[in-house]
Amino acid sequence: MVYLDNNATTPLAPGVLDAMLPYLTGQFGNPSSPHGAGMAAKAAVGDARGAVASLIGGRTAEVIFTASASEANHTALLGILADAAPGRRGLVTTAVEHPSILLLARDLERRGWPVTIVPVDGGGRVDLDALAAAVDGTTAVVSVQWANNETGTVQPVAEAAAIARAAGAVFHTDAVQAAGRTAVDAAAVGADLLTLSAHKIHGPKGIGALWVRKGQAIAPLIHGHQERKRRGGTENVPAIAGFGVAASLAAAALPAMAGVGTLRDRLERAVLAACPHAVVNAAGVERLPNTANIRFNGPAGLPLDAEELLMRLDRAGIQVSMGAACASGGNEPSHVLLALGLSRAAASACLRFSLSRFTTAADIAAVEDALPPLFARFAA
Secondary structure, X not given: OEEOEOOOOOOOOOOXXXXXXXXXXXXXXXXXXXXXXXXXXXXXXXXXXXXXXXXXXXXXXXXXXXXXXXXXXXXXXXHHHOOOOOOOOEEEEEOOOOHHHHHXXXXXXXXXXXXXXXXXXXXXXXXXXXXXXXXXXXEEEEEOOOEOOOOOEEOOHHHHHHHHHHOOOEEEEEOOOOEOOEOOOOOOOOOOEEEEEHHHOOOOOOOEEEEEOOOXXXXXXXXXXXXXXXXXXXXXXXXXXXXXXXXXXXXXXXXXXXXXXXXXXXXXXXXXXXXXXXXXXXXXXXEXXXXXXXXXXXXXXXXXXXXXXXXXXXXXXXXXXXXXXXXXXXXXXXXXXXXXXXXXXXXXXXXXXXOOOOOOHHHHHHHHHHHHHHHHHHHO
16 A cells, blocks of 8 residues: 555554553553542653643743644634634634635635635745735634645745734734645744644644644633643543654654655656656645646546546555545535635646655655556556
């Protein structure tokens, strides 16, 4: 099997499971308990909190652990809007955000909150002029993802944060796909809130984090005394411990992502050689080094059936995706690709290949070998 769907989820890095096991067995204490078992669990949570904060250049006390990145995104937006002044209730975000942002935005709009969805260009980058026009004294929070999960497009988050700051709005960025794949410094870009996920950086599922800049007030989504009263519920100590190790390993391995970019470029060349009419989406903008989103066209320039192509790749032992796993299950084309200006037919002819630091040259060689006969059969 050649696994090239790492933007959906990643395998555990070596050492992560070992870090989790003690807290699933003998060291099962509740971090809120005052005895030895509880204090040991509390120390593990604290160590992991520091490691996660370090990955994004933050302080230990600024990290809130959540059950997922989707929860962290909801906490960020709802936590700001909950205490918004009557005249400052607006949410501004982009057309290519993760569904946990866009579906929430649509629900808020349905319930009467002012919501503005800002367009992107053909490479998936937010239109900064449109963003500046949308953000004003009525805006409470601006949310712009750091990097897109489908195209890999890296957004101008520092410029977006400056626009929010100039209007007195809070700035949030979803850095789930960016962390561990490119340098992320939350404070340096001027963010107030930043979302992370463990299972995108070779950690366990079911654990996310929200970084909250020191001094930034935020209402809890779940009330309780845990996480300094910012997120109630007994901490998931095993998953948090795994998150901490995954974050440390990701930070140490960040220089290796340049090599992943080289493999990604090799894969794109192989695809274009086997399918000359294919097009790499967002090829002209800064992208994450691990992500390639490719539109497949036949000899007449007509879109190919990406779903059938995906199944043929799967039978050849190559696992890719048609888009975000969180948005799959329906027949609708990707909202991200439609926002880039693709037609519904063209958006439905795209596959995403997402590598990791564990992807090898042998993996890409296997893809190179599989592609020519696959396209020969596909075109037949």
